[in-house]
Amino acid sequence: MAGKKVLIVYAHQEPKSFNGSLLKIAVEELTKQGCSVTVSDLYAMQFEPRATRNDIVGHLHNSEAFNYGVETWEAYKRGSLSKDLVEEQKKVQEADLLIFQFPLFWFSMPAILKGWMDRVLVQGFAYDLSKVYDGGLLQDKLSLFSFTTGGSKEKYAIRGDIRYLLWPMQKAGRESPWSQQMHVGPAQGTKQTVPSLEEQIRVGGWFRSAHTALLGEMKDEMCTRRRAEVQGKKNIQR
Template sequence: MNVLIVHAHPEPQSFNTAMKSLAAETLTAAGHTVEVSDLYAMGWNPVASDADFSGRKNPEYMTYALEQRHGYESGSIAPDIAAEIEKLKRADLVIFNFPLFWFSVPAMMKGWFDRVLVSGLCYGGMRFYDQGGLKGKKALVTLTLGGREHMFGPEAIHGELVDGMLRPILRGTLAYTGMTVLPPFIGYHIPYLKPEARAQILEEYKAYLGRLDELEPLRFPRMEEFDAKLFPLPKG
């Protein structure tokens, strides 16, 4: 399969970057084709703006999503966005690799979402969730953070991780655009671990990558469960 790794970490020697490199090496060795978008190394521009279009459909007032649609269809979208879109279109699996910043993604990654997941291709109209434009592609979030595992959960100090703070990413971005979302791989307490513990996490990640086909995807809404006005249909 074709794999795209979108990586956002400011330190090339970080453990998070080691995870990115391990994924690329492991999946390539398994016979897959791997592309990497290292956003910091690329100097990726995370700011969605008028500069993303060489020509505007409405020069008087910018609705970014509508200009995205026009820019993609007319070929007037910025070259850096167009290049990432082509990588995304080729991918069967997209791995989003990043450290958790303030219960969310780094600005670089958020800017990739904002600028690359364009209206008209990835979503639009009634094309979302299992009918989204990226239907058929898989997504895997791999992240590192400073907290310990017991700090996350229904009664824990920080609350739910997968069903809580990662919800805007897993549901509101990846599932919304039609991607099949695999359970995330999380490296806990990374800045404070000894080398032996870090090496163990990398071994666990390598094993995780070896059984991607066995993972049960996360469950999100399906359009068939709702009527034409998006009211839920009766169950049973």
């Protein structure tokens, strides 16, 4: 692992938080192994999460009707994206492994991290319409989603398997840029979470993880549940 470059995209407001501790451990452990670690601390950077015309420098491809996806694609091709996006894309391009460290907010990632993905991973750089899944433009890289839930497994199980919450993030990562691995940290303060992340970084951070079977299984389960719900409603209506 010596000589590998790691980018950690960190999305938490408080350095003394549980997520902050996980970030610290990741940086220390990876550095010990000879890795070069870069951290994008989104809150400290005051990263702009909104996708606007300001992300394009110079003229627009179509000034009559603004289409963010089209405009950033065209701007990327001609080298006209804003400075902050170019800097983040350079970090991504140079990294062998990307770690996303964040708390689960409303069953998803924080808005500032979602904004990072919306703005940085533009078409042409991270993906193309004909190059997704195993053909994605960043398939030579690995990614690790490390996040805390703020609640126990039992709390989340009330509404079903937590994998249903993770599926959109997994699918987005698999469809577009890179190969993924996930690590879920339960409630803040649980004793087993920090060692398990450290263990993953130490022995499991550098392999490709196949989620295709898992996603397929989840899709089947979701379809089965949906059919049962629809059937149940029909029976009630009768």
